Amino acid sequence: MKHGIIEAIWLKRAKRGPMDAVEAAEMIVGKGLVGNANQSGRRQVTIIDAAVWELVMEELGATIEPSARRANIMVRGVNLVNSRKRILQLGDCRVRIFNETKPCERMDEVLPGLKKALYDNWGGGAFGQVINGGIVRVGAVATWEETV
Numbered sequence: 001m002k003h004g005i006i007e008a009i010w011l012k013r014a015k016r017g018p019m020d021a022v023e024a025a026e027m028i029v030g031k032g033l034v035g036n037a038n039q040s041g042r043r044q045v046t047i048i049d050a051a052v053w054e055l056v057m058e059e060l061g062a063t064i065e066p067s068a069r070r071a072n073i074m075v076r077g078v079n080l081v082n083s084r085k086r087i088l089q090l091g092d093c094r095v096r097i098f099n100e101t102k103p104c105e106r107m108d109e110v111l112p113g114l115k116k117a118l119y120d121n122w123g124g125g126a127f128g129q130v131i132n133g134g135i136v137r138v139g140a141v142a143t144w145e146e147t148v
Contacts, residue, residue: 004077004142006090007050010067012037016106019067024137027093027130033072042098046071047088048125049080056117068110069118071101071125075142081122083144087131091140094132101125 010019014037026034032044048071057063066074073090083097103124107115118124 002077002143004075006073006136006138006140006142007076008066008074009033009136009138010070010072011035012070012072019070021067024135025072027090027095027133027136029130029133032130033136036072042129043101043127044129045073045095046101046125046127047073047075047080047095047097048101049078050074050076052080052118052123052125056114056123060111060113060117062111062114064111064114068107068114069103069125070106073136078142078144080126083122083126087145088126088128089141089143089145090136091142092132092134093130093136094145095128096131097126097128099127101127 009022009025011022012019032039048069053066084099086097088095100122101124103115103118
């Protein structure tokens with residue numbers, strides 16, 4: 001089984017607020033990340049793929065920090081495409097993916113054309129609910145749980 005890694009973690013202080021990079025964060029079952037503005041519901045944690053971000057930046061000829069995507073976790077080596085209902089293991093934590101994260105108009109405020117570039121084929125990443133909590137850390141293994 002191929003493993004990926006967690007490359008970055010960000011917490012959003014408030015709706016439309018800044019994204020703060022952290023080395024580790026606590027995940028709470030049914031809530032999300034401690035200190036993050038988005039809590040509860042289905043969109044407790046948002047995840048982006050570092051390789052997809054880099055490809056989009058290359059296509060747009062830009063070098064914007066991936067925190068501009070406003071996701072909580074950036075993984076590398078884990079394909080998020082069509083991951084609905086799958087379980088993503090992030091270190092000791094587990095997240096059930098509900099759907100793809102469609103980028104909003106805020107992306108075009110960052111860079112014209114960014115929303116369109118991320119819109120199709122899960123380019124904006126995925127979102128889900130925490131089903132096993134704990135501490136998630138930069139550098140930890142990220143992998144899909146195999147379905148039985």
